[in-house]
Amino acid sequence: MRVEEHPILGPLPKTETVWIEVDGKKIPARAGEPIAAALLAAGIRVFRTTHRRGEPRGPFCAVGRCTDCVMTVDGVPNVRTCVTPVREGMKIETQRGLGRWPELK
Amino acid sequence: MEGRPVAVIECPEEIPCNPCETACPQGAIQIGNPITRRPRLDAARCTGCGLCVAACPGLAIFLVKEEADTAEVTFPYEFLPLPQVGDVVTAVGREGQPLGAARVVAVRQVRTSDGTWLVTLAVPRALSSEVRGMRRL
């Protein structure tokens, strides 16, 4: 959920909308924000599942330290979505386990 | 102090803080050295301007004006939506407990506000030392 109005920070500043694709579904994002913010704003809370037990994980630290928020972004696994800004057309996938690296050519 | 608003400071601990002292144009609040001393108010000097109320990071200062049987309590408010003058809201005490309906008589900002509103409620005089806020709208 977006914080549209804020008593101290004022109304949400206008920014360009960027569209990203999450597991095949298009969602809007604010230009420049981290992927994790766009996902939470869209109500997506499970970012990956763990390697062995398949347990769900979502953002925990939001500052790039815990790696709970990693996802596969444009084919590259283990991208920390809380510190990686969105880009138009970015393809994001919920990561299963350690993810799969793209084939090395 | 009948008839005019006077600051009431509820800052019970020795914490490293003194914006109330710096904000007061009348020199009515004293902390001195070290900065962890508790603020002391010289009520006779206080004009009720509210600059300290908005400056206090602890939101620990209020204004109380007492008349014969009514009173006005002013508190810092930083939530949306804002109440409007004339609205009837639920006055609350220090534990957030409801203390009855109260009319909003002023909603304003001062030089030290930077987003902090000063809301004034009209309350029965008996509640002047109980009411310290309002239920969020």
Added chain:
Amino acid sequence: MAGAEVTEVAVVGGGPAGLSAALAARQAGAKVIVVDENAAPGGQLRKQIHKFFGSKEHHAGRRGFRIAEELVAACREQGVELWTDTLAYGIFDHTLGIVRGGTASTLAARSIVLATGASENALAFPGCTLPGVMGAGAAQTFINLHRVLPGRRALIVGAGNVGLIITYQLLQAGAEVLGVVEAAPRIGGYAVHAAKIRRAGVPIYTRHTVLNAAGHGELEEVTIAALDENGWPIAGSERTFAIDLLCLAVGLTPLTELAWQAGCLFEYCGPLGGHVPLHSEDMETTVPGLFVAGDMAGVEEASTALEEGRLAGLAAAAYAGYRSPNLEEEKAAARERLQALRSGPFGEGRYLAHEEIVRRWLKWRDAR
């Protein structure tokens, strides 16, 4: 690897400690570069929307993000170079290994100030890994920096200042907060911060703990229980809340990897949040020319971070050959303000802890 860069004083971390160190070193005449991993400098201050304690020298009564703006503007005006999106991943003698905008390179300096801040502690209980359980600082980052509410109904663990502040900020952003859970018998944070949220109707459950968090795929409910004198949950006191956000505010630990790597001597110090590098009154570590300041030298507050930064910056500039004309007076004044900030019941433990760290540093020096 891109071209190596050289400066006189390098500062790692652009929070209040780092920016204050940079300003002091620059004013003494040194060429200064600050590196910070974030998109903008300011450290913790960028997410703090409340007004700060302290005195005028510490920008008290100003909101955290405004203090960050003021410090950054002062740095720019004085000619401090601020490198954002720059991570320092290693320290090799007086050279930092950095990744700037995705490209690896090095930054060599005559003296270095580490002001990397602290990281949030986690807490283990069944269900603690469910999406919806996060650090209080994380929730704050989402709300105040990215303007996203990570949940609508929240419970907070920890009634220190961080827990009390995040509670208030969640309310400001429009969330509902059902309570603050604290294992200790009393509130650890300032009474004035606690009073704000009490007035807003949020109960504080002291002597309580989280038993477990549960949910299908994500957080749906949390059960808390009262604790007896020995810290054991009291049977029958359980209470379950339907929530979608649990914020952990259970302390911070100094972020000291670079100091370890540089070979600094450390001491464990509970009141300062964990292992901290031994340092002198001037904030110099046991590695000559390497200085520390702020939360990484012991978790405290923005006001103390500013003063420690000033001391470290002055000393780092002097080490690099730029002695401020009033060096001794400026240092004495900063120390005096630090001591005042650390007086009173909240600061005393930290005051004694810092004294002890300095004593150990002196012992180390005398043994050399």
